[in-house]
Amino acid sequence: MDRNELALIISELYGSVEGNTVDYTDPSDGQEKKLVMYDEPIFGISDATDPLYGSFKSESIIGPWYRTPAEWLEGAHSVISVFFPASAAVREANRRSSRTASREWAYARIEGQRFIGAFMTELAARLSEQGIKCIYPSGDPGFFSITAGKGSGDSPKDPETGLYPGASDTTFGSCWSERHAAFVSGLGTFGMSRGLITRRGMAGRYGSLVTDADLQPDTRDYTDPYEYCIKCGACAKRCPVGAIPKDAPKDHTICAPWITATQRELAPRYGCGLCQTDVPCEYQIPKRND
Ligand code: SF4
Numbered sequence: 001m002d003r004n005e006l007a008l009i010i011s012e013l014y015g016s017v018e019g020n021t022v023d024y025t026d027p028s029d030g031q032e033k034k035l036v037m038y039d040e041p042i043f044g045i046s047d048a049t050d051p052l053y054g055s056f057k058s059e060s061i062i063g064p065w066y067r068t069p070a071e072w073l074e075g076a077h078s079v080i081s082v083f084f085p086a087s088a089a090v091r092e093a094n095r096r097s098s099r100t101a102s103r104e105w106a107y108a109r110i111e112g113q114r115f116i117g118a119f120m121t122e123l124a125a126r127l128s129e130q131g132i133k134c135i136y137p138s139g140d141p142g143f144f145s146i147t148a149g150k151g152s153g154d155s156p157k158d159p160e161t162g163l164y165p166g167a168s169d170t171t172f173g174s175c176w177s178e179r180h181a182a183f184v185s186g187l188g189t190f191g192m193s194r195g196l197i198t199r200r201g202m203a204g205r206y207g208s209l210v211t212d213a214d215l216q217p218d219t220r221d222y223t224d225p226y227e228y229c230i231k232c233g234a235c236a237k238r239c240p241v242g243a244i245p246k247d248a249p250k251d252h253t254i255c256a257p258w259i260t261a262t263q264r265e266l267a268p269r270y271g272c273g274l275c276q277t278d279v280p281c282e283y284q285i286p287k288r289n290d
């Protein structure tokens with residue numbers, strides 16, 4: 001397996017995996033329409049033993065609950081990170097929103113995430129057919145997230161606090177991070193909104209596989225985790241609840257409750273992402289004079 005073979009499989013799966021299109025009613029004119037949620041993905045490859053993965057266990061980055069590729073898969077050799085750019089229809093709808101996310105954005109978050117899960121599962125199956133061992137951490141039964149200190153699913157709990165051991169009520173994280181895998185895999189750097197700025201911009205979602213495939217890692221053309229962010233403050237201005245401070249990354253303790261609250265208008269879906277649309281990094285890596 002080399003990069004070109006992998007590119008061919010990913011391109012073919014984009015055309016064959018079902019679920020990237022939903023039927024919806026356009027709220028602006030009441031017409032039934034079809035929404036394609038994601039454009040063809042791009043991908044990056046990293047060395048599973050890259051020391052950056054181990055560094056994410058630091059409390060100041062993700063935390064000790066983070067699992068490195070080797071902890072997901074014995075003999076892990078490479079990580080494949082796939083970025084699914086939100087379609088123009090999804091982005092444009094969210095650009096028009098100033099408080100609650102558009103219905104289109106919410107579809108891309110919920111139904112779109114299901115599509116991405118199906119895509120990554122099928123990609124793992126294709127690689128397995130070639131004798132490659134794969135784990136899709138975000139879709140694995142062992143995956144858990146921590147929201148305001150509380151672990152999801154069957155994750156351990158401190159008997160006294162009910163929180164994940166060692167976490168506080170301001171802890172947000174998970175045992176695997178798609179954005180961090182994408183950063184190590186050369187796809188882009190973080191922005192003040194904590195999304196990742198790629199060559200296809202920030203608006204979109206990720207999936208990744210930990211594999212034992214002997215793939216050549218991609219080169220990172222950055223060293224600073226925030227190198228592509230021009231600190232323009234546009235995302236902070238777009239945020240309806242002031243979750244992005246003037247000169248610091250997003251505050252999860254403000255953002256997360258707001259995203260949950262959007263269910264009042266978007267149920268059974270939810271979402272926000274206003275900070276990822278109508279900003280200089282929405283579609284591309286912004287230039288310093290943007
Ligand atoms: S909108 Fe500006 S400050 Fe916010 S992440 Fe994008 S480039 Fe950085």
Ligand code: SF4
Pocket residue numbers: 193238239240241242243244250254255256258259272273274275276
């Ligand atoms: S920081 Fe959170 S609440 Fe603010 S715009 Fe971004 S997703 Fe929405």
